[in-house]
Amino acid sequence: xxxxxxxxxxxxxxxxxxxxxxxxxxxxxxxxxxxxxxxxxxxxxxxxxxxxxxxxxxxxxxxxxxxxxxxxxxxxxxxxxxxxxxxxxxxxxxxxxxxxxxxxxxxxxxxxxxxxxxxxxxxxxxxxxxxxxxxxxxxxxxxxxxxxxxxxxxxxxxxxxxxxxxxxxxxxxxxxxxxxxxxxxxxxxxxxxxxxxxxxxxxxxxxxxxxxxxxxxxxxxxxxxxxxxxxxxxxxxxxxxxxxxxxxxxxxxxxxxxxxxxxxxxxxxxxxxxxxxxxxxxxxxxxxxxxxxxxxxxxxxxxxxxxxxxxxxxxxxxxxxxxxxxxxxxxxxxxxxxxxxxxxxxxxxxxxxxxxxxxxxxxxxxxxxxxxxxxxxxxxxxxxxxxxxxxxxxxxxxxxxxxxxxxxxxxxxxxxxxxxxxxxxxxxxxxxxxxxxxxxxxxxxxxxxxxxxxxxx
Amino acid sequence: xxxxxxxxxxxxxxxxxxxxxxxxxxxxxxxxxxxxxxxxxxxxxxxxxxxxxxxxxxxxxxxxxxxxxxxxxxxxxxxxxxxxxxxxxxxxxxxxxxxxxxxxxxxxxxxxxxxxxxxxxxxxxxxxxxxx
Numbered sequence: 342x343x344x345x346x347x348x349x350x351x352x353x354x355x356x357x358x359x360x361x362x363x364x365x366x367x368x369x370x371x372x373x374x375x376x377x378x379x380x381x382x383x384x385x386x387x388x389x390x391x392x393x394x395x396x397x398x399x400x401x402x403x404x405x406x407x408x409x410x411x412x413x414x415x416x417x418x419x420x421x422x423x424x425x426x427x428x429x430x431x432x433x434x435x436x437x438x439x440x441x442x443x444x445x446x447x448x449x450x451x452x453x454x455x456x457x458x459x460x461x462x463x464x465x466x467x468x469x470x471x472x473x474x475x476x477x478x479x480x481x482x483x484x485x486x487x488x489x490x491x492x493x494x495x496x497x498x499x500x501x502x503x504x505x506x507x508x509x510x511x512x513x514x515x516x517x518x519x520x521x522x523x524x525x526x527x528x529x530x531x532x533x534x535x536x537x538x539x540x541x542x543x544x545x546x547x548x549x550x551x552x553x554x555x556x557x558x559x560x561x562x563x564x565x566x567x568x569x570x571x572x573x574x575x576x577x578x579x580x581x582x583x584x585x586x587x588x589x590x591x592x593x594x595x596x597x598x599x600x601x602x603x604x605x606x607x608x609x610x611x612x613x614x615x616x617x618x619x620x621x622x623x624x625x626x627x628x629x630x631x632x633x634x635x636x637x638x639x640x641x642x643x644x645x646x647x648x649x650x651x652x653x654x655x656x657x658x659x660x661x662x663x664x665x666x667x668x669x670x671x672x673x674x675x676x677x678x679x680x681x682x683x684x685x686x687x688x689x690x691x692x693x694x695x696x697x698x699x700x701x702x703x704x705x706x707x708x709x710x711x712x713x714x715x716x717x718x719x720x721x722x723x724x725x726x727x728x729x730x731x732x733x734x735x736x737x738x739x740x741x742x743x744x745x746x747x748x749x750x751x752x753x754x755x756x757x758x759x760x761x762x763x764x765x766x767x768x769x770x771x772x773x774x775x776x777x778x779x780x781x782x783x784x785x786x787x788x789x790x791x792x793x794x795x796x797x798x
Numbered sequence: 799x800x801x802x803x804x805x806x807x808x809x810x811x812x813x814x815x816x817x818x819x820x821x822x823x824x825x826x827x828x829x830x831x832x833x834x835x836x837x838x839x840x841x842x843x844x845x846x847x848x849x850x851x852x853x854x855x856x857x858x859x860x861x862x863x864x865x866x867x868x869x870x871x872x873x874x875x876x877x878x879x880x881x882x883x884x885x886x887x888x889x890x891x892x893x894x895x896x897x898x899x900x901x902x903x904x905x906x907x908x909x910x911x912x913x914x915x916x917x918x919x920x921x922x923x924x925x926x927x928x929x930x
Contacts, residue, residue: 361840365815368822369826385840385842396846398850398851399850404862404865407863410866411865411867415869415873415877419874422881424885427881434835434871438835441845441871444845445841445845448852448860548828562844565841568844569847573840575808581835583811584816592824592827592831684827685827694885
């Protein structure tokens, strides 16, 4: 017995779909973003309640138990995760969504003999599996479970082609005769394809791949809507697929890359990342006290925060250092590269968490011309986003990416853990320039020492 | 629903999807991606339908796994997006209120000690006070 007739069901699903559109719209502006997200959650709640009231369901205690397990695991993790680990958590959630879509499609195979429904099943299986496995690899890369460098081997393009051809073959057979065994084969091929797709992507491109896989999962969900004849899944999945595609392109554009270049660059063998050895040239390393003197007697300091700051959880110390310098009458700004941190906009989140005033956070276009007037550019745990190779070395993996022009400042101070190259795996010539000073150590420790020394001036 | 209506809905949804995110600033790319990520967790609806119609224990087991995964995507996605945006609200002070921002900056070492959910609620309250 069901409580809702098909008309009410359709109306409630329509309301949920409208909520999702309003949610995406709200997320366009900082003012409405949080409300937008809540509207999206409300839409999801309406949809889930509707399905319980409109479809005759068995196993309801089991289903409720599974929902309790899923929320019981995900909500606390999402609540407690460090801000710095957020990118990989988003990747993980995206992957499990793709996995869920693939499983739903797999189970629906025995319920249909229509070829076009089977086509939608094949699509969902393959794309869902690619998203699941691909997101798993991006998670492992960002979590440091494996190397963040691009992983390539000579037979990779051939292997990828073989896997895709086999997947197409298996897919055609599944569409023709609905074979469950071949559907499982297809699932495995999708997993392999997902791994092969993401392995060669490295450096700062990983967030763009997360966004792309996010769009993939959206498409898989849309196709599963066709499989189940559920319009809400179709609309929600299509919305995410379409907006995710645009977002992926926008993210790539912010880094001066193209999506195709990121996904297939490594296949063409053009990637040079990770091939450069650390050279033995001399650099000028210095003590925290020296850095404090440089900063404390400057008129204008621009702090350039990067991923190293985020990893070391140093955003609060950086904010304190900025306040201490301002208390000495020094003009202090933070220069935020669009992809500083490890995801676009990530650094804004971290510094806002540390209560750095909004007016001090300057976007790249706004601050780049001001480095000329700065006495000191303090680069904390950033490397690729200030690497002049992006402008000068056409073979470099970051060539074409817009950078912060720290080299224009009178003095450049790098707080770095070591001489190891950054995420993209290339050396930074700026480290060897005469105006550059280095202070080695964990970003937070170094900042704490510099802060102490500044206070003692 | 017939194929033509489904196609119409799909094409219109594609255009809406393109349109709603076409002018977003790079600052909001991460929360937007995370919010869209939460929305496709609505595959939970499909997983519930499949689990509710499962007769075979194996089918039920796989369907319940799908329910768990989809719930994690949906609930975790919205929660993590909300946490990101909590941070943004703190910085959305109008410039005229710079003075009112100073209690926030003195509070920063405290919230640094506990970046968990407790810090979120105090910041939330502070943000509410600051609103005109």
